[in-house]
Amino acid sequence: MDGARIPILKVGRVLVVPIQFDMDDQTVIHLQERILHELERTCARGVLIDISLLEMIDSFIGRMLSDIAAMARIMDARTVVVGMQPAVAITLVELGLELKGVETVLNVDEGFKLLRAEFNTPDEEEEEFYWETSVIGK
Amino acid sequence: MESKSLALENDRDIAVARGLVRKIASDLGFRLIDQTRLATVASELARNVIKYAGSGRLIAQPTESASGRAGLRLIFEDKGPGISNIGNAMRDGFTTGGGLGKGLPGSRRLVDEFNIESEIGQGTRVTIVRWK
Numbered sequence: 017m018d019g020a021r022i023p024i025l026k027v028g029r030v031l032v033v034p035i036q037f038d039m040d041d042q043t044v045i046h047l048q049e050r051i052l053h054e055l056e057r058t059c060a061r062g063v064l065i066d067i068s069l070l071e072m073i074d075s076f077i078g079r080m081l082s083d084i085a086a087m088a089r090i091m092d093a094r095t096v097v098v099g100m101q102p103a104v105a106i107t108l109v110e111l112g113l114e115l116k117g118v119e120t121v122l123n124v125d126e127g128f129k130l131l132r133a134e135f136n137t138p139d140e141e142e143e144e145f146y147w148e149t150s151v152i153g154k
Numbered sequence: 155m156e157s158k159s160l161a162l163e164n165d166r167d168i169a170v171a172r173g174l175v176r177k178i179a180s181d182l183g184f185r186l187i188d189q190t191r192l193a194t195v196a197s198e199l200a201r202n203v204i205k206y207a208g209s210g211r212l213i214a215q216p217t218e219s220a221s222g223r224a225g226l227r228l229i230f231e232d233k234g235p236g237i238s239n240i241g242n243a244m245r246d247g248f249t250t251g252g253g254l255g256k257g258l259p260g261s262r263r264l265v266d267e268f269n270i271e272s273e274i275g276q277g278t279r280v281t282i283v284r285w286k
Contacts, residue, residue: 041165
């Protein structure tokens, strides 16, 4: 449950954030700060947040996702959330959360397609990506 | 299955509460969607306890209806300041805590029974039931 353990990977001009376990509030806040820091440091243009292993989104996490998208937008980056489980989607709607400003797609492939279309660059160029794992201390 | 009680004392306990509730719901044989609903409600209501009262506790009671239907009752209680206007608190988008105002009204939509008792200066108790 330690924020420093959620990796932020840079793939081409996209920051990939795989959320692999339930996060407590501090971890969520910490992750948000790290994503913004990495956006500034790397000049990435997109943020892809993979929530396929996330079993629940409450109003706190929902707001964090909206805030990340809004802040990233101000920093000229687009955010896409991928892989939401059906049970999570149903619960979100019943709860009345809209995830304002957050684009959602079914999987990582679709997420990359959407972001690359936004950057308007040929795929070959984006394919020349490099991996960089950033783990910033607490 | 017997009742379980969990002290809610800080932010981390919110995640512990939803994990515990999901586990109990799963052990009771609730469907995945209902496990998700119950875990989400637990998260919202445990957060209210921490946010408004500082601390409190969660009691999870497996229960059975008069007709023999199995269910799970969750009680969130605190000795906090209480809610001055429950009508407002239950309204979508109303908040005194800087949040989205979805916690209470949203939680009510996720469960079958929802009851809230509160007395100024005494505390608040929210009781919910979801039937299988």
